[in-house]
Amino acid sequence: MGIEIILKIAAVGILTSVVNQVLKYCGKEEISTLTTLAGLIVVLVMVVNLISQLFNTVKSLFSL
Amino acid sequence: MDIIKVIAVGIITAICVVILKQVKPEMVIVTIIAGTIVILFLIMEAVGNIFGEYKYLLDKTGLNSGIFTSVLKVIGVGYLVEFAGDICNDAGVGSISQKILLAGKVLIIIMCLPVIKNLINIILEFIQ
Numbered sequence: 001m002g003i004e005i006i007l008k009i010a011a012v013g014i015l016t017s018v019v020n021q022v023l024k025y026c027g028k029e030e031i032s033t034l035t036t037l038a039g040l041i042v043v044l045v046m047v048v049n050l051i052s053q054l055f056n057t058v059k060s061l062f063s064l
Numbered sequence: 065m066d067i068i069k070v071i072a073v074g075i076i077t078a079i080c081v082v083i084l085k086q087v088k089p090e091m092v093i094v095t096i097i098a099g100t101i102v103i104l105f106l107i108m109e110a111v112g113n114i115f116g117e118y119k120y121l122l123d124k125t126g127l128n129s130g131i132f133t134s135v136l137k138v139i140g141v142g143y144l145v146e147f148a149g150d151i152c153n154d155a156g157v158g159s160i161s162q163k164i165l166l167a168g169k170v171l172i173i174i175m176c177l178p179v180i181k182n183l184i185n186i187i188l189e190f191i192q
Contacts, residue, residue: 001102001105001106002069002073002102003072003073003076003077003102005098005102006073006076006077006080006095006098006099006102007076007080009080009091009094009095009098010080010083010084010091010095012091013084013087013088013091013095014083014084014087014088016088016091017087017088036088036090039088039091040090040091040094043091043094044094046098047094047097047098047101050097050098050101050102051097051101053101053105054101054104054105055144057105057108058108058140058143058144059140061108061111061112061115061140062136062137062139062140062143063133063136063137063140064137064140064141
């Protein structure tokens with residue numbers, strides 16, 4: 001639990017935009033939107049796991 | 065909880081957010097959520113210690129622990145509601161953040177009702 005999760009998300013974001021640039025260059029516009037979607041979904045899954053971990057910790061700590 | 069780590073995580077998240085604003089604006093809000101959660105996890109352990117100490121002090125005073133658990137619940141709800149409200153503010157939807165805060169206030173009032181009832185009963189006993 002540290003900065004690696006944040007750096008991972010930033011890396012996925014930057015990678016997705018690079019892939020989009022390359023795809024735009026090759027003329028495959030429609031695939032670039034799919035890559036953006038895929039990148040976003042990967043990051044969302046990571047964050048959803050993080051949020052569920054947070055809620056479980058808070059539930060146990062504050063006896064909610 | 066070492067404050068250096070909290071500051072480092074905060075600054076790195078801010079930098080990632082600034083970079084992502086240029087490169088990939090959709091990822092900004094997700095990075096903010098991740099950064100906030102990491103900082104909350106760093107704080108969580110210290111909060112646990114604080115509550116442990118309070119419980120120890122409370123046992124010494126002999127009050128019933130029901131009040132302390134409701135205090136804990138109120139703090140927990142406040143903790144989460146503020147977390148969600150701030151994220152919605154960062155995402156630009158201020159109205160949703162206000163609604164979340166409203167819901168949190170309502171829930172806290174509901175949680176405090178039993179304690180208020182106890183207080184009133186105690187006062188009435190004194191009067192009669």
